[in-house]
Amino acid sequence: MSEKDWIPTTPRKSHTFDDYTLSEIRRAAATGIYDIRGGGSKRKLPNFDDLLLLGASMTRYPLEGYREKCGTDVTLGGRFAKNPLRLSIPITIAGMSFGSLSAQAKEALGRGASLAGTSTTTGDGGMTPEERGQSKYLVYQYLPSRYGMNPDDLRRADAIEIVIGQGAKPGGGGMLLGQKISDRVAEMRTLPKGIDQRSACRHPDWTGADDLEIKIHELREITNWEKPIYLKIGASRPYYDTALAVKSGADVIVLDGMQGGTAATQEVFIEHVGIPLLSAIRPAVQALQDLGMHRKVQLIVSGGIRNGADVAKAMALGADAVAIGTAALVALGDNDPRWEGEYEKLGTTAGAYDDWHEGKDPAGITTQTPELAARLDPVKAGHRLANYLKVMTLEAQTLARACGKSHLHNLEPEDLVALTIEAAAMARVPLAGTEWIPGQRF
Amino acid sequence: MPVVDLAKTSLRELNAALQKLGADTNETSWTVLNPSGEHAVAAGVDAPVSITIDGPVGYFCGGMNKHATIVVDGSAGQGVGENMMSGLIHVKGDASQSAGATGRGGLLIVDGNASARCGISMKGIDIVVKGSIGHLSAFMGQSGRMVVFGEAGEALGDSLYEARLYVRGPVAGLGADCIEKAMREEHRAELYRLLEASGEAGTVDVGEFRRYGSARKLYNFNIDNVDAY
Numbered sequence: 047m048s049e050k051d052w053i054p055t056t057p058r059k060s061h062t063f064d065d066y067t068l069s070e071i072r073r074a075a076a077t078g079i080y081d082i083r084g085g086g087s088k089r090k091l092p093n094f095d096d097l098l099l100l101g102a103s104m105t106r107y108p109l110e111g112y113r114e115k116c117g118t119d120v121t122l123g124g125r126f127a128k129n130p131l132r133l134s135i136p137i138t139i140a141g142m143s144f145g146s147l148s149a150q151a152k153e154a155l156g157r158g159a160s161l162a163g164t165s166t167t168t169g170d171g172g173m174t175p176e177e178r179g180q181s182k183y184l185v186y187q188y189l190p191s192r193y194g195m196n197p198d199d200l201r202r203a204d205a206i207e208i209v210i211g212q213g214a215k216p217g218g219g220g221m222l223l224g225q226k227i228s229d230r231v232a233e234m235r236t237l238p239k240g241i242d243q244r245s246a247c248r249h250p251d252w253t254g255a256d257d258l259e260i261k262i263h264e265l266r267e268i269t270n271w272e273k274p275i276y277l278k279i280g281a282s283r284p285y286y287d288t289a290l291a292v293k294s295g296a297d298v299i300v301l302d303g304m305q306g307g308t309a310a311t312q313e314v315f316i317e318h319v320g321i322p323l324l325s326a327i328r329p330a331v332q333a334l335q336d337l338g339m340h341r342k343v344q345l346i347v348s349g350g351i352r353n354g355a356d357v358a359k360a361m362a363l364g365a366d367a368v369a370i371g372t373a374a375l376v377a378l379g380d381n382d383p384r385w386e387g388e389y390e391k392l393g394t395t396a397g398a399y400d401d402w403h404e405g406k407d408p409a410g411i412t413t414q415t416p417e418l419a420a421r422l423d424p425v426k427a428g429h430r431l432a433n434y435l436k437v438m439t440l441e442a443q444t445l446a447r448a449c450g451k452s453h454l455h456n457l458e459p460e461d462l463v464a465l466t467i468e469a470a471a472m473a474r475v476p477l478a479g480t481e482w483i484p485g486q487r488f
Numbered sequence: 489m490p491v492v493d494l495a496k497t498s499l500r501e502l503n504a505a506l507q508k509l510g511a512d513t514n515e516t517s518w519t520v521l522n523p524s525g526e527h528a529v530a531a532g533v534d535a536p537v538s539i540t541i542d543g544p545v546g547y548f549c550g551g552m553n554k555h556a557t558i559v560v561d562g563s564a565g566q567g568v569g570e571n572m573m574s575g576l577i578h579v580k581g582d583a584s585q586s587a588g589a590t591g592r593g594g595l596l597i598v599d600g601n602a603s604a605r606c607g608i609s610m611k612g613i614d615i616v617v618k619g620s621i622g623h624l625s626a627f628m629g630q631s632g633r634m635v636v637f638g639e640a641g642e643a644l645g646d647s648l649y650e651a652r653l654y655v656r657g658p659v660a661g662l663g664a665d666c667i668e669k670a671m672r673e674e675h676r677a678e679l680y681r682l683l684e685a686s687g688e689a690g691t692v693d694v695g696e697f698r699r700y701g702s703a704r705k706l707y708n709f710n711i712d713n714v715d716a717y
């Protein structure tokens with residue numbers, strides 16, 4: 047037998063030590079520092095694609111697609127606030143800081159949201175006049191860092207969102223690296239230019255739910271009981287966190303799943319802490335129902351929401367509204383293939399660019415460099431966002447009508463089935479074609 | 489000279505009345521009776537008026553204060569003067585945790601002791617404590633000045649940015665990146681002005697204080713400093 051008489055085995059790479067893992071080991075060995083990046087979890091996680099809506103047939107009546115109304119409006123914050131927010135659509139723009147984003151990008155988010163009749167949210171870094179000016183409804187975040195916090199902006203806001211945590215990093219604080227600390231960002235945060243800014247993970251003047259109740263009371267006193275008070279939590283123990291949020295006196299709960307984006311966080315944190323949104327909604331809704339507060343305290347969910355189907359499914363599971371971060375940035379122009387040449391120079395490719403903390407964004411969104419930021423036209427980008435929000439809403443309405451619902455809020459778990467056993471267990475809906483909901487106690 | 493008795497009037501009515509006052513009000517001197525530890529007393533005031541609170545208050549008294557002079561004739565609960573912007577808050581008794589937290593301006597005076605996290609995340613406020621302060625005080629302090637006549641607890645000035653700390657008594661321990669710095673003439677002058685502002689010029693000797701500030705080693709992440717985090 048000659049030596050060439052057999053075919054050698056195919057070179058085989060390890061599933062455990064795949065190319066990405068190997069490159070990360072090499073990077074860590076070379077630099078001695080963990081990987082920091084923006085965006086959300088990139089691995090495959092159970093998500094809304096694992097659910098299907100059933101649609102009407104013999105036992106349910108559908109609504110006429112082009113004739114019969116399907117409402118989309120939502121009121122947020124009526125529990126205690128004198129002036130609840132009345133939004134035209136149940137899709138809001140999540141909190142993203144000026145600092146992580148350029149002033150133009152913040153303005154564009156405000157413009158897009160206002161055109162669509164929905165709210166946008168400040169972030170860790172305070173409120174900019176551009177953003178306030180262009181946002182019909184602006185939610186003002188109250189974070190552990192309290193960067194830029196002041197009573198005038200608090201009173202200028204339409205709602206206040208106390209941030210306990212984010213889905214990308216429940217239990218973690220924030221960071222904004224020195225490269226992005228321009229004069230303006232530094233001034234708003236009362237810190238020297240060019241230094242790394244660490245945002246604390248705990249609030250400085252309260253600990254625990256009993257204290258939080260008093261903090262909420264104080265914020266209400268300062269704002270004349272007018273503003274809805276939201277509480278944002280990263281999904282980890284949603285049943286108990288939701289129950290405590292209700293106890294603390296929140297009007298609205300924002301629940302952010304682990305797919306949720308971030309401006310800059312350790313990769314290990316993004317990928318390994320918290321639970322996917324799909325698994326977090328039902329326990330949160332359960333807590334609200336157990337307390338008789340479902341629909342009285344509204345639930346906004348976020349983390350990987352991409353289209354109208356995600357919106358419809360989240361609402362069918364019991365959410366009152368959703369929030370989007372990453373998808374809104376993509377609508378503005380983030381990771382657009384038109385900048386491919388520049389992404390390549392940064393060692394990446396359109397769709398994978400996530401070094402948002404470095405401030406070199408070719409699309410001019412996650413940057414403070416004036417030349418890059420000038421690439422984003424806030425008016426045009428705002429229109430793109432408004433278009434996208436409109437499409438998402440139409441998609442969600444289409445699905446709701448097919449299920450015979452005259453309002454998105456009428457969607458219910460009974461409209462859903464799951465494609466996988468995991469999703470069935472997490473969303474507490476039956477596996478398609480069966481009556482089986484794994485994990486339910488009978 | 490309005491007198492509001494919290495045994496008869498609700499906190500909401502009191503705060504609404506105080507928050508309505510404008511810069512040119514002639515109702516410049518208020519007295520609050522029977523505060524009985526209520527929370528958020530005189531929070532969110534934005535007028536150059538003086539408010540005397542006759543007794544102990546709960547959490548967040550004078551929170552986010554602008555321009556007002558608030559005197560608490562008693563002790564104050566957690567977060568007195570949190571995020572205050574300007575004006576003066578004077579606690580005649582002791583203050584609980586997180587006094588002056590995130591304060592951005594004005595002066596907070598505590599005649600007694602302040603507890604843990606005094607001046608946490610301070611952003612421009614001046615704080616004068618005539619007694620001692622607890623652990624983790626001035627944590628991540630960004631700007632402003634803190635003066636302590638007595639002692640400081642563990643981890644003073646941990647992860648400090650640009651706040652300046654003057655402590656007369658012993659310090660149980662310094663936090664990460666906080667170091668003792670030389671008292672130069674300009675610091676003695678600064679400290680004297682702070683003492684003057686709090687009515688203590690000449691009663692304590694500027695020369696007995698030591699100054700603490702940031703070593704600025706953690707300002708930009710450096711792997712060689714990782715043990716400090």
Ligand SMILES: Cc1cc2nc3c(=O)[nH]c(=O)nc-3n(C[C@H](O)[C@H](O)[C@H](O)COP(=O)(O)O)c2cc1C
Pocket residue numbers: 084085086140141142143146147168169170171187209211212213278302305306307308309348349350351369370371372373402412
């Ligand atoms: C660039 C960027 C900046 C963010 N900044 C903040 C922030 O300052 N405060 C906050 O609570 N969440 C922040 N987030 C998280 C979002 O509010 C939201 O929870 C998340 O983006 C939702 O998930 P999605 O991106 O998959 O839609 C940020 C997200 C991004 C992408």
